[in-house]
Amino acid sequence: MKVVNQYVPSVDGKGIMLGRPAFTDDLAEPNSLIVKVLRSPHAFAKIKGIDTKAAEALEGVELVLTHKNVPQKAFTRAGQGYPEPSPHDKFILDRYVRYVGDEVAAVAAVDEKTAEEALRLIEVDYEVLEPVLDLETAIDHSSVIHPEEGIREMFPIGFEPKRNIAASYAMHVGDVDETLKSCDQVVRETFYTQAQAHAMMEPHTVNARMDYQNRLLIYSSTQTPFHVRRILSQALDVPISRIRVIKPRVGGGFGGKQALHGEMLVALTTLRTRKPAKMVFSRQEVFESSYSRHPMRIDIALGAMKDGTLKAMDCKILSDTGAYGEHALTVFMVAGSKVLPLYNKVDAVRFGGQVVYTNKTPAGAYRGYGAIQGNFALESAIDMLCEQLEIDPIQFRQKNMIAEGESSPIFEIMGEGTEGTAMTMETCKLDTCVQRGLELIDWHNKYPRRILPNGRIKSVGMAIAMQGSGIPYIDMGAATIKLNDDGFYNLMVGATDIGQGSDTILTQIAAEVLMTTVDRVIVYSSDSDLTPFDTGAYASSTTYVSGNAVLATAEKMKLMLLEEAAKALGCARESVRFDGQVFTTDSEETITLSQLSNRLYYNEDQQQLTATASYVGTKSPPPFMAGLIEIDLDPETGEFDIVDYVSVVDCGTAINPKLAIGQIEGGIVQGLGMAHFEDVKYTKQGRLITNDFLTYKIPTQQSVKNLQTEIVHSYEASGPFGAKSVGEIGIDTPPAALANAVYHATGVRITSLPITAEKRMAGITAKKGEQQS
Amino acid sequence: MKITFMLNDRKVTWDALPGESLLDFLRRHHVVSVKKGCDGSTCGVCTVLMNHKPVLACTVLAMRCTGEHIHTVEGLADEVEKISEAFGIEGADQCGFCNPGIALSLYALKRENSNAEASEIRQYLEGHLCRCSGYQAQVKAALRYIGGGQS
Ligand code: FES
Ligand code: FES
Numbered sequence: 001m002k003v004v005n006q007y008v009p010s011v012d013g014k015g016i017m018l019g020r021p022a023f024t025d026d027l028a029e030p031n032s033l034i035v036k037v038l039r040s041p042h043a044f045a046k047i048k049g050i051d052t053k054a055a056e057a058l059e060g061v062e063l064v065l066t067h068k069n070v071p072q073k074a075f076t077r078a079g080q081g082y083p084e085p086s087p088h089d090k091f092i093l094d095r096y097v098r099y100v101g102d103e104v105a106a107v108a109a110v111d112e113k114t115a116e117e118a119l120r121l122i123e124v125d126y127e128v129l130e131p132v133l134d135l136e137t138a139i140d141h142s143s144v145i146h147p148e149e150g151i152r153e154m155f156p157i158g159f160e161p162k163r164n165i166a167a168s169y170a171m172h173v174g175d176v177d178e179t180l181k182s183c184d185q186v187v188r189e190t191f192y193t194q195a196q197a198h199a200m201m202e203p204h205t206v207n208a209r210m211d212y213q214n215r216l217l218i219y220s221s222t223q224t225p226f227h228v229r230r231i232l233s234q235a236l237d238v239p240i241s242r243i244r245v246i247k248p249r250v251g252g253g254f255g256g257k258q259a260l261h262g263e264m265l266v267a268l269t270t271l272r273t274r275k276p277a278k279m280v281f282s283r284q285e286v287f288e289s290s291y292s293r294h295p296m297r298i299d300i301a302l303g304a305m306k307d308g309t310l311k312a313m314d315c316k317i318l319s320d321t322g323a324y325g326e327h328a329l330t331v332f333m334v335a336g337s338k339v340l341p342l343y344n345k346v347d348a349v350r351f352g353g354q355v356v357y358t359n360k361t362p363a364g365a366y367r368g369y370g371a372i373q374g375n376f377a378l379e380s381a382i383d384m385l386c387e388q389l390e391i392d393p394i395q396f397r398q399k400n401m402i403a404e405g406e407s408s409p410i411f412e413i414m415g416e417g418t419e420g421t422a423m424t425m426e427t428c429k430l431d432t433c434v435q436r437g438l439e440l441i442d443w444h445n446k447y448p449r450r451i452l453p454n455g456r457i458k459s460v461g462m463a464i465a466m467q468g469s470g471i472p473y474i475d476m477g478a479a480t481i482k483l484n485d486d487g488f489y490n491l492m493v494g495a496t497d498i499g500q501g502s503d504t505i506l507t508q509i510a511a512e513v514l515m516t517t518v519d520r521v522i523v524y525s526s527d528s529d530l531t532p533f534d535t536g537a538y539a540s541s542t543t544y545v546s547g548n549a550v551l552a553t554a555e556k557m558k559l560m561l562l563e564e565a566a567k568a569l570g571c572a573r574e575s576v577r578f579d580g581q582v583f584t585t586d587s588e589e590t591i592t593l594s595q596l597s598n599r600l601y602y603n604e605d606q607q608q609l610t611a612t613a614s615y616v617g618t619k620s621p622p623p624f625m626a627g628l629i630e631i632d633l634d635p636e637t638g639e640f641d642i643v644d645y646v647s648v649v650d651c652g653t654a655i656n657p658k659l660a661i662g663q664i665e666g667g668i669v670q671g672l673g674m675a676h677f678e679d680v681k682y683t684k685q686g687r688l689i690t691n692d693f694l695t696y697k698i699p700t701q702q703s704v705k706n707l708q709t710e711i712v713h714s715y716e717a718s719g720p721f722g723a724k725s726v727g728e729i730g731i732d733t734p735p736a737a738l739a740n741a742v743y744h745a746t747g748v749r750i751t752s753l754p755i756t757a758e759k760r761m762a763g764i765t766a767k768k769g770e771q772q773s
Numbered sequence: 774m775k776i777t778f779m780l781n782d783r784k785v786t787w788d789a790l791p792g793e794s795l796l797d798f799l800r801r802h803h804v805v806s807v808k809k810g811c812d813g814s815t816c817g818v819c820t821v822l823m824n825h826k827p828v829l830a831c832t833v834l835a836m837r838c839t840g841e842h843i844h845t846v847e848g849l850a851d852e853v854e855k856i857s858e859a860f861g862i863e864g865a866d867q868c869g870f871c872n873p874g875i876a877l878s879l880y881a882l883k884r885e886n887s888n889a890e891a892s893e894i895r896q897y898l899e900g901h902l903c904r905c906s907g908y909q910a911q912v913k914a915a916l917r918y919i920g921g922g923q924s
Contacts (some may be wrong), residue, residue: 007863016869017857017876019806019846026805136895200904201810201818201870251808251870252904283811463797501903658864664906666867694817698902701895707909 004512004655004721011504011523012249012497014773020383022249024221028207028275031106035061035266036115036279038122039289040097040104043131043686044143044360047104047124054108054121058288059574060114062273064122065106067093070268074151077260078326078364079224079473081535083154085417087166087325089146091653092235092264096321097126098145099359100687101288108269108277131359131686132578135295135320138356142491145323147355157329158354158489166325167355169418170332174348179312183303184468191300191377192752195320196293196673197690198366199698201218201576203286204261207278208270210551216243218267221250223257223498224536225526229357230722231260232267242268244655250629252496255365256291257498258538267535287691290366292680294331294355295320298377308391310343310400315374320577322362328355329417331363332371335419338467338622339378341408343400349410359686365538368731371467372671376753379736381461384749393740394443397434404428416539417671421472423619423692427724429650430624432463437462440708446630450558457635458643461741465732468540468620469725476534477546478614479553481510481521483561485601487581487593491553494534495546496526500727501659504548504553508655509720513554515580532612543655545617547720552613560609565596567605582626621716623724625649627668627733633745638760642672645737649729653722654711660726661709667730668707672701675735677753737762778838780804782843795821795828797843798835799873806846806873808917810902817901820874821845827878829900852880856918863914867905875901875911883919891916 016022045181052064093103095408105122109115132141146161153159158168180186205221212368213751223230225247233240250257257484262279265283269277280288317335321328336351337630369376371487386393402408404425408427436443443461449459482490491510503523510521511544523532534546550667558578565583566573568591591599626648633640647664654660681689690696715722720727748763777786789798796819809815812831819830821851822844833915846853856876860866875898882897889897894915895908903911 007862009858009864010866013861013866013869013872014857016855016866017846017872018850019804019873021805023805023870025800025809030803173790186847198904199902200868201816201902202868203810204806252868254904280809281812284818297859431899498828499870501867656864659866662864662867662906662910665909666905669907670904682842692813693811693902694813698904699908700902701899701908704908707907 022246024205024219028278032278034112034115035108037103038105038119040102042128045126048584049125050129051123055118059120060110063108069432078458079227080260084363085329087153087159088150090324092599092742101253106265113519120547123176123723133293133686138766139267164357165354167320167329171413172350176314176348176350179348180303183311183389184306186303188301191298193296193373193514194296194753196438196678198254198256203281203409205268205280206262208266208550218245223253229528245528252368258365283742284691288688293366294363294371300377300381302381304386308396312348321355330369335374336412338371344402346407367728367773372732376735380739393612429712429714432628432712437628437646441628441646457633457745458746460630461737463733465625466622466624467729470617471539472617472620475541475545476537477534477549478615479550481553481557481614483609486598487597491521491523493525494531495542496537498537504657509550510554543723548615551720553611556611557666563588578726579588585649587609615653621724623651623729627737629737629741631741638757642704646708650712651716652716652719652724663726664709664730665707668701671731675738679754776839779842793835794831795835796830809914816847816875818876819915827881859914863910866896866908
């Protein structure tokens with residue numbers, strides 16, 4: 001291959017570093033109205049009265065929106081396929097406010113200062129209600145977070161709002177209780193995972209204007225432009241044909257932008273005022289009023305025989321979706337469906353639980369999407385089980401983990417809120433990942449720990465993980481390729497580049513098929529008027545789903561070119577060869593692509609050549625990885641340094657190995673943040689404490705000393721040029737790998753994230769106490 | 774009120790609002806390479822060079838720039854292209870929201886210390902948060918740029 005699986009720099013890296021206008025706010029109309037939101041100071045309250053007269057009278061204020069003057073139609077902000085597996089439980093503005101930071105009213109004014117002043121002039125009379133702030137007491141709490149009428153599930157997801165349940169689910173294979181009883185060893189443990197903030201560097205940003213055809217034109221920093229268009233149309237009752245959504249360059253999303261955040265209010269402002277309007281979330285709003293990761297309580301039981309055969313897995317989860325049920329069911333299901341199949345040889349497996357509402361910042365999609373939570377519990381519990389069985393945890397994994405050619409009944413049972421899709425692992429190099437990971441970190445010389453002369457302890461830990469590649473039969477990607485004169489191409493894709501490099505890798509795929517170079521294929525993505533449909537950047541779908549669409553489109557274009565070349569050369573299509581630049585007949589007559597294109601546009605047989613194709617997956621081949629960590633811990637304080645993190649990944653053939661490694665490493669470092677210090681915290685009254693980068697720390701240049709990342713040789717026949725996905729898998733292993741390493745260093749098993757120095761110290765102190773008594 | 778200063782080696786006179794930060798001021802005048810990530814001196818994406826030293830534009834009042842030299846990536850295209858080449862080779866580009874700020878700091882670091890090593894680079898860039906990259910590729914790219922194209 002000449003372009004795919006080769007070094008190709010990002011197609012847009014230079015322009016962006018040079019500061020060319022590319023991001024949403026760079027493209028706002030200079031005179032846009034500024035939209036600002038009045039946010040709730042209470043975790044739960046009913047708005048008894050709201051007086052906006054003074055705000056409306058203020059000079060420079062163009063519009064004030066409250067629940068009284070906006071359409072009252074429930075929708076979900078979750079940018080998912082339609083009908084959504086998330087409950088329709090959100091109104092543009094509502095009589096209830098359900099978390100500190102929830103929207104009370106919005107103001108559009110000529111500048112920031114006026115908008116802020118207007119917010120201060122709005123008087124709200126709240127009836128403060130008792131909030132629900134603990135996921136474990138949410139069900140059947142005396143406060144009902146969604147008592148309102150008009151909310152609904154689109155299909156059965158176990159939605160019981162009167163009980164504060166957003167979704168619930170249960171499945172089983174075999175008899176779990178009986179199998180556990182028959183096991184030689186059973187481990188039962190409860191794990192807790194915390195909320196994590198996405199903390200993408202570009203805040204949520206949107207601007208709108210009426211264009212010269214009097215249509216609503218929206219620029220949004222979204223991961224799902226086509227879903228945004230649909231949801232706006234439905235909630236605002238505007239024909240979808242009157243809306244155009246453009247996703248410019250997005251400054252990171254990680255799932256946080258797989259939803260509507262400011263779009264609804266800005267669109268409404270422009271529709272009402274006919275003036276351009278914009279909103280850029282402040283950093284506080286990003287933390288407080290967008291999304292974070294679903295916290296979970298995970299009760300897990302594993303049963304095995306003395307010989308190290310894993311027999312049963314039982315997993316019960318209580319997940320916290322916060323004030324609204326976006327992604328509630330699907331994140332919860334992924335905690336089982338993309339975790340438990342790792343150990344596919346068990347006799348019995350059970351998974352179920354509820355997703356509850358609380359009066360906190362809504363949880364939403366976040367890289368890993370449940371898998372990181374489930375992985376922490378499962379891969380910690382596997383190590384605990386091995387300890388009890390006195391079996392080497394590596395050998396245990398090697399014996400029980402999924403392998404190429406195998407399947408798991410879970411794939412068929414569990415899908416995205418619906419049934420899943422049966423599949424066999426055509427590629428699964430997990431064994432190679434583990435083997436290579438052990439070599440790279442020098443496991444056998446380091447496991448489990450070494451005490452250094454200075455008293456510090458160096459230890460290692462590991463975990464394995466899997467993810468998916470898109471949502472079969474649901475996620476659709478499409479592409480169009482247009483031939484231009486002189487023989488270069490435009491590639492139009494609905495796929496959404498949010499910084500992960502999809503524009504680049506999709507260009508590579510097209511260039512490879514058309515046997516040309518990346519600079520001859522000009523990519524344009526995510527414009528609801530101009531590019532074909534794509535569900536968007538989520539569920540690790542772009543390389544596999546959109547990539548397959550581009551592959552099919554480029555192949556169509558190639559056939560069209562051969563057809564036209566044959567006409568030009570006066571022979572049959574079968575007797576024309578094409579090398580990307582020159583068409584040659586059997587009798588060695590030639591025409592160049594450039595000549596052919598110019599002929600098509602200027603001289604003879606004039607016509608536009610355009611090819612379009614779509615792709616919907618019929619399966620979701622999982623990428624796999626082994627993650628291994630080495631830490632250097634001070635047993636006096638519990639402090640540690642991360643010395644090394646080794647990732648060995650089976651993502652199929654990487655279309656762009658350097659960018660794929662970037663995806664993995666970015667995921668690892670985000671996962672390490674979650675593993676050991678990132679923690680979304682609230683006061684007892686439900687106010688967010690961690691609402692800036694001082695109170696919510698994310699990893700910096702100094703956080704991780706060394707990353708070693710390798711991609712193993714693997715070829716997934718159903719993927720474009722053998723590729724699977726790589727966007728999410730990197731984030732999954734750090735919590736369990738770190739917990740296992742800390743255990744190896746200290747003998748302390750930490751079952752709740754983040755694994756902070758305080759928790760480690762408390763464990764170490766307790767351990768010492770035990771040893772003395 | 775009008776202020777006069779040197780932007781990318783050209784004298785400009787622009788109006789500033791009372792209390793306006795250099796960041797808001799530049800963006801309002803459509804110098805959009807300078808990004809806003811936190812508006813609170815904690816993320817680094819608003820970095821510009823003031824008299825050749827990196828500063829956080831959200832922390833500096835526009836008024837304070839009267840008569841000073843401000844550089845953004847637009848004014849250092851030749852050097853920034855070199856940095857971008859290095860980022861491209863190392864696969865360090867992701868969303869790029871942090872990149873203009875990092876490029877300016879790297880340019881300043883190279884002028885201060887043309888032998889900077891990985892640990893010094895990590896220290897110098899510590900204020901530049903990047904949520905996408907995991908940082909390692911950025912460090913490799915920085916070494917390549919500082920080493921004149923070699924890694
Ligand atoms: S915007 Fe200036 S440091 Fe974040
Ligand atoms: S590349 Fe996205 S924040 Fe650095």
